[in-house]
Amino acid sequence: MSHTAGRVSVRVPAKINLQLAVGALGADGFHQIGTVFHALELTDLLTAAPADSLSLSMTGAESAGLPADQGNLAWRAARLLAEHAGIPAHVEFAIDKRIPVAAGLAGGSADAAAALLACDRLWQLRLPAAELTALAAQLGSDVAFALLGGSALGAGRGERLRPIEGGARFSWVLAVAHGGLSTPAVYAELDRQRGPDQARAASDPDAAVAASGVLEAVASGDPELLAGRLANDLQPAAIALAPYLAQTLAAGQDCGALAGIVSGSGPTCAFLARDQAHARTLARALEDTGVCRQALAVTGGDARATVLA
Known part of the structure; x- marks a missing residue:
């Protein structure tokens, strides 16, 4: 399989969870979840170029302190895809990092x-979408x-997806915290709060989300209706x-x-606004309070991965 001669740039959006129901801790050490994912118009830009080895560099406002080796999900994604295709993982990545890190916004997942x-x-693989999704x-x-x-509605560990057809756009303000939170630590704290019997765990996370009315609220496009359905x-x-x-x-x-x-697992807080003008006003007011490092007015609901070249 030959390499192309040029570069490929891809933008992939961050996400928030409009609802997140977490089941009991399983024997495999994981929790089953039911969730509604919502993609945001807040992206990192990853550029891939032909190379004789695998390398990764990062720039951008959110790049400080991030690993540029096998500790980075993008690096691991290249390794996994190359192994799957039976070819060397020869690629040079450059990531312009704009999605806040360890913030509950899935920035690392977006890069992967x-x-x-x-x-x-x-690498001219042209794998079917289902094959890429399995990877x-x-x-x-x-x-x-x-x-x-x-x-989309997410089930299992979040990897089983059902798109919400006709999902509308909504306006949000993201209050980006000064620090980060470890997702495993947050889940461990949830288990501690629930206690040994896990009595407060959602017995059927998918059913809990379906019964909440959040899917209907997303489809309606009515922010007032959605406001009463947010839960985590x-x-x-x-x-x-x-x-x-x-x-x-x-x-x-x-x-x-x-x-x-x-x-998600935080520490970003997402605030729902009536429209984009309200979101901009809300973002300025939140920044003035000093409770967050940054307040970003964004829209969500129809953001998609985009291949630019």
Whole structure:
């Protein structure tokens, strides 16, 4: 299989979880979840070029301190795809990092998805979408959704996806925290809070999400309706590990958000706005409070992975 002569650039969106129901800890050490993923118009840019080895460099506002070796999901994605195709993992990655790190926004998963798409094009593999999705699921729970984008119902560990047809666009403000949170640590805290019998775990996370009305709210496009459907089983655990999140959520409500939620395992808080103008006003007000490092007005619901070259 020959390499192409040119470069391939890919943008893949961040995500938030509009609902996240977490089941009991399984014997395999993982939790089954039911969730509604929602892709945001906030992206990293990954560029892949032909090379004689595998290398990775990063620039951008959110690149500080990130690994540029096998500790990076994009690197691991290239290795996995090359092994699957039976070819050397020869590619040079350059990532312009804009998605906040360890923030509950799946920035690492977005980069892994971008690497799969870019290398598939660069190496002229032309793998079917289902094959790329299966590889994505091996890399992490959110990588498959990063390939899909839009809004989708997630099951299993998040890798089993059903697109929400006709899902509407919504306006959000992301309150980016000064620090990060470890996803495994947040899940461990959730298990500690629930106790040995796991009595407070969702017995059927998929059914919990389906019964909540969130799917209908997403399809309706009505932010007032969606505001009453946002929920996250991980939020109490994230607040326990990062108590300042309670202050951030309260500040968002005080500034006029329709609703607020910790995104995924945190520590980013996502605030729902009526429209883009409201989101811009809300972002300025939140930044003025000083409760977050940055407040970003974004839209979500139809963002997709985009191959630029």
